[in-house]
Amino acid sequence: MPELILPVYSSRQCFNHCAFCTIPGATGGCYRKMPISRVFEIMCRLNEKYGTRVFSFVDETFEGKRMEQLADEINASGKTFFWHGETRFSPTLSTDVFNKIYQSGCRQIQFGLESYNQRVLDLMKKNTRVDWIDRNIHDCLNAGIPVHLFFMIGFPTETKEEALNTLAYTENVLNYSKQVCGVPYSTRGFTNFGLVMGSDVWNHPDKYGVSVMPKSQYEDLRLEVDYVSGTGLTLNEAKSLSDEHHIDFYMQEVINGSDTIDLPQRLHISEVTWILDSIHAVRYKGHLTKVKRRLTSLNPADRIWLDSKTSVVLVEPFAYFYNSEYHHVYAVSQLVYLKLARLLEADCSISLILDQGDLELTRAIEELLHYGLLNTNIDADYVMHDNGFQLVKSSFVKEVGRSKEGLRVLLSCATHRMCAVNDFSFALLSLFEKPITKNEVRDILKKEGLSTSEEQLNKLVDNCMKADILQLVR
Ligand code: SF4
Structure with missing residues (x-):
């Protein structure tokens, strides 16, 4: 459900000096931050003026202790805000802090993981420890906050084993998030290491064991440069490993995939907003060109299932179906929903539905099929x-x-x-x-x-x- 999301800065630039990053060099290390009371005041003003409840913190690094202060302000005010931001792993982030942050409406934290190997992290000058990473991710997910993990493959001298270790770790985190913590929205984003002009690696390639290749005459505006690494993965090996694992992860999803989705125990921003809106919304939204079909006109052996992009949330007295692709919302009574849920569990066929002789249920299924919230093979038939x-x-x-x-x-x-x-x-x-x-x-x-x-x-x-x-x- 579209909702206004406004960007907010609480600080400018960054206080760390990661070897691959251009931000410290570009800003002369001039980190500035706004008092959190002022940040909260700005959020309230934006809320009053534009009605927004959702904020995207665009700081390069939103320090953990400042996230906690913001959470305290929001929680004390009783405001219903939702927000997300990017931070660094830190020993000061504890279970209690993440719980407070969740309570204040934080629905995603992005972490610059970069690598899950202490040797590589030290060489990158990340100032992070693997045990902080473990603890922070565990506590964050158990508080119900999804994580997004950024990392790279092929930082100078990184070996294939080290890169595979990071890939395996992040895959485990995503599985843990979904299967153990009931938080299905954790994600990861990675690519091969890019040697960018202005970074410490570019300024001091010898320290990192790389030789920078000269640019061709057509590349004068390109900020990234090619390089040769003395040890570890080559640039091409890093690229291939990155491509290969993007595909591998999809493949695994194919194998593990199912036609229904796991509903989260805790809700993501997009769901919170659509539920709030749906409570006051009309029974359905959207305009279709598809012709509505009666179940009696379909093949009795056809089966129905919940569309993979449909979520269901129960808010008395209705069950709200929402399809995140078409943005269709449809509400049925919870009684009808319970009957339908039992049929879906039994992998039901059209004939089984019709055998119930329940007109209200039949009509609801026809509508849900019509709006793409349920699926059957009738699309292909059409x-x-x-x-x-x-x-x-x-x-x-x-x-x-x-x-x-x-x-x-x-x-x-x-x-x-x-x-x-x-x-x-x-x-x-x-x-x-x-x-x-x-x-x-x-x-x-x-x-x-x-x-x-x-x-x-x-x-x-x-x-x-x-x-x-x-x-x-x-
Ligand atoms: S990568 Fe992130 S933490 Fe490191 S210097 Fe850049 S902005 Fe700061």
Whole structure:
């Protein structure tokens, strides 16, 4: 549910001097901070003037002890604010502090992890210790606050084993967050180390065992420079390892994936706001081109399931369904929801639903299917039998490699479903960059003198829809 989120600075620049970072050099180490009472006053003013409840702290580093002071101010005021910010690992952050911070509305903390190896952290001049990292992440997640971990692969002299150690650690953190703490929103962001002009590594390459390569004549405005490292991962090895692990992580999600999502024990900012808004909202939002179908017109053997982007939250007297892709909200009574939840657990078919003879439940399911909150294979049916529906390629599609048979493997980064297509089908998919009907695709192919059978086109569309590569325009 869109809601105004305003950026706030509580401090400028940074007090640390990490070897890879350009901020200390660019600012002459001139760290300035605003009294927290003043920061809180600004939040209140913004709240009064623009009605915003959600704030994004854009400090380079929002010190842990200042986060705690802000939490104290917000908690004492009784205001309902939500916020997130970036900080450094610190021995002063304890369980009590994270609990206070959560209570004050903090719904994500970003940490500059950079590496999970003490040797590399020391070389980076991070001034961080691995035991602080362990403790801070554990306490933060157990307080219900999701983390985002930034790190890099291939800092000069870093070995492959060290890089793999950081990758494995962050993967464990994400699993721990979701499976043990019930906090499914923790994330990680990583890429290969980039040697940037103005950083300490660029100023003193000898100290880090690297040789900076001269720039070509076309790169005079490029801030990043190529380098050769005496030991550890080379630039290309670091890039490959980074790419490989982005894909690996998606692959694992594919294996572990399911058609339903785990509902969080604690809520993320986006959910808090949509629940608050939904309580006063109309029964549904959004406009669809999709024709509403009666369950009786569907194949009785078809099954229904909760869409992977749908969350359900119970707020008396309703159960609110929300789809984070279409932003549709639909409310049903909690009684209907309980009946539906039992059917979903039993992997129910259309015939089983109709056998209940419950008109209210049947109508609710038809509406939920119509708004994309529940799913069945009727979307594919529509497209198979009606060529007038528009389809579009999802913007979350990534080509992740080739299958043994030489087919291109496509991944939906949104749902982690995959499918494999041959080169011709891959070229055909480019026609779906903009909404288009199957009839229009056929016309284009005819004009170009290309022919594909009805069966081939249907198969491509069917497979790509099942893998969320193509979507029905709603
Ligand atoms: S990486 Fe972060 S902590 Fe380190 S100097 Fe830059 S802004 Fe400061």
